[in-house]
Amino acid sequence: MPYIVSVILNILTSGVPCILLALGIFITYRLLDFADLTAEGSFLVGGCLALSLIKLGVNPYLSTLVALIGGGLCGYLTSVFYTKLKIPKLLCGIITMTLATSLALIIMGFTRADEPFTNLVSLGIKDQTIYSVFYFGEKMYQPLIKTVIMVVIVFIVMVAIYYFFGTEYGMAIRATGLNERMGKAQGINTKRANITALVISNALIGLAGAMYCQDLRSVDVKTSTGFLVVGLASILIGEAIFGKRSFKNKLISISLGSILYFTIITVSIELGFPSELKNMLYAILIALALSIPLVQSAINTYKKKRKVEHYA
Amino acid sequence: MLSLRNICKTFNMTGAKEDERVALDHINLDIEPGEFVTIIGGNGSGKSTTLNVVAGSITPDSGDILLNGESILKLKEYQRASYFGRVFQDPMMGTSGDMSVLENLEIAYRRGRVHSPFVWGFKKENKEDFIRELKRFDLGLEDRLNQKVGVMSGGQRQALTLLMATMRNKPTHKMVRRDYIKFSEKDKSLAAKEFDDVYEPAKKEYKEKCKVIKSDKNLTFEQKKQQIADIYDEFDKKVRQFDLTKQILLLDEHTAALDPKTAKKVLELTDKIVKENQMTTLMVTHNMKDALTYGNRLIMFNQGHIVLDVKGEEKKKLTVEDLLKKFDVQI
Numbered sequence: 001m002p003y004i005v006s007v008i009l010n011i012l013t014s015g016v017p018c019i020l021l022a023l024g025i026f027i028t029y030r031l032l033d034f035a036d037l038t039a040e041g042s043f044l045v046g047g048c049l050a051l052s053l054i055k056l057g058v059n060p061y062l063s064t065l066v067a068l069i070g071g072g073l074c075g076y077l078t079s080v081f082y083t084k085l086k087i088p089k090l091l092c093g094i095i096t097m098t099l100a101t102s103l104a105l106i107i108m109g110f111t112r113a114d115e116p117f118t119n120l121v122s123l124g125i126k127d128q129t130i131y132s133v134f135y136f137g138e139k140m141y142q143p144l145i146k147t148v149i150m151v152v153i154v155f156i157v158m159v160a161i162y163y164f165f166g167t168e169y170g171m172a173i174r175a176t177g178l179n180e181r182m183g184k185a186q187g188i189n190t191k192r193a194n195i196t197a198l199v200i201s202n203a204l205i206g207l208a209g210a211m212y213c214q215d216l217r218s219v220d221v222k223t224s225t226g227f228l229v230v231g232l233a234s235i236l237i238g239e240a241i242f243g244k245r246s247f248k249n250k251l252i253s254i255s256l257g258s259i260l261y262f263t264i265i266t267v268s269i270e271l272g273f274p275s276e277l278k279n280m281l282y283a284i285l286i287a288l289a290l291s292i293p294l295v296q297s298a299i300n301t302y303k304k305k306r307k308v309e310h311y312a
Numbered sequence: 313m314l315s316l317r318n319i320c321k322t323f324n325m326t327g328a329k330e331d332e333r334v335a336l337d338h339i340n341l342d343i344e345p346g347e348f349v350t351i352i353g354g355n356g357s358g359k360s361t362t363l364n365v366v367a368g369s370i371t372p373d374s375g376d377i378l379l380n381g382e383s384i385l386k387l388k389e390y391q392r393a394s395y396f397g398r399v400f401q402d403p404m405m406g407t408s409g410d411m412s413v414l415e416n417l418e419i420a421y422r423r424g425r426v427h428s429p430f431v432w433g434f435k436k437e438n439k440e441d442f443i444r445e446l447k448r449f450d451l452g453l454e455d456r457l458n459q460k461v462g463v464m465s466g467g468q469r470q471a472l473t474l475l476m477a478t479m480r481n482k483p484t485h486k487m488v489r490r491d492y493i494k495f496s497e498k499d500k501s502l503a504a505k506e507f508d509d510v511y512e513p514a515k516k517e518y519k520e521k522c523k524v525i526k527s528d529k530n531l532t533f534e535q536k537k538q539q540i541a542d543i544y545d546e547f548d549k550k551v552r553q554f555d556l557t558k559q560i561l562l563l564d565e566h567t568a569a570l571d572p573k574t575a576k577k578v579l580e581l582t583d584k585i586v587k588e589n590q591m592t593t594l595m596v597t598h599n600m601k602d603a604l605t606y607g608n609r610l611i612m613f614n615q616g617h618i619v620l621d622v623k624g625e626e627k628k629k630l631t632v633e634d635l636l637k638k639f640d641v642q643i
Binding site (some may be wrong): 163164166167168169170171172174175178179181182183184185186187188189190 | 367369389390391393394398400404405406407408409410411415416418419420422423424425427428429430431432433434476477
């Protein structure tokens with residue numbers, strides 16, 4: 001397989017699962033206006049659940065479904081902290097995220113007979129993932145098949161999200177996030193709306209974790225570190241470059257943003273940027289993405305000025 | 313009828329007596345259906361608190377709120393939304409800025425109803441209704457349904473909020489029955505029987521008539537549709553006579569943040585909507601002239617007490633000077 005194709009497939013296999021992560025963060029961060037730090041926790045729990053269950057011999061698709069539910073439960077926990085215990089939004093996520101690290105150790109511990117906890121699970125050659133179930137023919141086509149499966153899953157989820165947030169209840173959730181006071185005055189149960197959105201968001205992130213870790217075929221406690229930033233950067237880059245006119249437009253922008261983000265990272269590393277300094281690259285990217293609107297407005301004023309001069 | 317019974321509310325109950333601020337002190341108030349009440353009073357006199365207590369944003373320390381004789385004190389704010397339409401002082405408060413006019417109206421249309429996660433939120437027939445309503449109020453918004461509310465002026469947002477607070481889908485027959493049993497002063501089982509005695513035969517009759525029309529081969533599809541709609545209206549009317557849930561409009565200084573010209577326009581619009589729908593309305597205002605011009609009852613608050621309560625003819629004779637005198641005496 002040509003070098004360029006393998007690089008593209010490499011980008012897609014990391015980028016496509018992270019679309020789900022970015023969409024999950026988008027639901028809380030943009031729609032609900034809830035800076036939810038649970039994301040890394042539910043990502044980790046999703047990955048651990050999927051791989052541990054597969055290691056124990058459960059069907060990979062069933063394991064992935066359980067990972068999705070596990071992520072959702074993390075979100076539910078955060079929402080309970082917020083709605084019932086009235087803890088500030090930011091801290092709710094931090095609590096769940098901290099808890100998730102220990103939860104992951106316990107979950108992964110089930111795969112070992114000799115120890116109660118362990119911080120690493122990696123799949124053997126015989127263990128099937130949701131991708132390897134469909135591996136036919138020559139080995140060189142495997143990344144391609146993997147990418148196709150990922151794209152199909154993400155596409156289905158995206159259509160489901162688009163439909164849900166267009167229904168009566170989805171609309172009520174969006175209204176709650178934008179203006180809670182108005183939501184209450186219009187008879188929306190804002191507590192339940194918050195809970196639903198958090199559960200959906202973290203279920204998506206759990207699914208993303210399961211898909212990402214099955215691609216790696218291994219997971220440890222540190223796998224999820226930095227993924228909150230990845231999701232946020234995808235949203236910011238996507239919205240800045242591809243626009244945010246309507247809900248559909250936003251969903252597509254975020255997906256493209258996620259792919260673009262991984263393209264930049266992968267290409268920089270391929271070009272010789274030391275991969276140990278990845279975090280520096282992340283920081284630079286986010287700073288750039290956040291400054292895009294400023295640059296755009298500067299360009300616009302410059303264009304206007306040119307126009308005025310032209311007519312003068 | 314909306315009644316407040318011995319409502320008390322004190323803010324800053326931290327323990328230190330000097331920090332406490334009594335907002336409402338044993339307020340008793342009865343508001344008859346169809347009354348348009350204007351409420352005036354100084355800052356911190358308790359007028360906005362009264363509205364918030366009624367709507368459920370603030371829980372009173374003691375007392376009871378009755379709607380048609382039934383206590384609604386235990387209902388949460390969002391549950392009370394099916395009986396109260398609200399407009400706030402801040403134009404940003406009543407609408408969702410990042411959503412389009414259409415989306416805002418769709419949400420308002422379902423106020424106090426179940427928001428189903430399985431039903432698509434945009435309906436064609438609703439859209440036609442909205443356009444008709446918007447045209448009636450002459451806001452110039454009917455062509456801007458897909459525009460985001462955030463880009464509109466404060467006056468337009470406030471007018472839209474007003475429309476959202478007054479416009480609502482008719483309650484379903486099931487809801488009519490529920491509220492009739494709850495709010496009619498009769499015995500519960502008697503009320504249920506009374507409703508069913510009218511409802512069941514009417515429903516049967518409607519269904520039979522429909523069958524006859526559907527099997528009639530001489531009629532075109534359009535004619536059939538028309539006739540069935542007519543029969544349904546007749547049936548609907550019979551059920552609607554039991555409808556006790558008249559909407560109550562709560563306006564909390566809704567023109568205070570607008571410039572005088574826009575404020576006047578919004579107030580006139582308010583008056584028009586209230587008169588057309590014969591809505592029970594509570595309007596808090598700082599402007600004494602407005603308080604005298606609009607409405608048929610005037611209430612003045614001072615330090616948590618009602619100090620003036622005039623209705624009808626007596627209110628018409630009142631002047632701004634009279635009110636100012638009253639104000640001076642208090643302060």
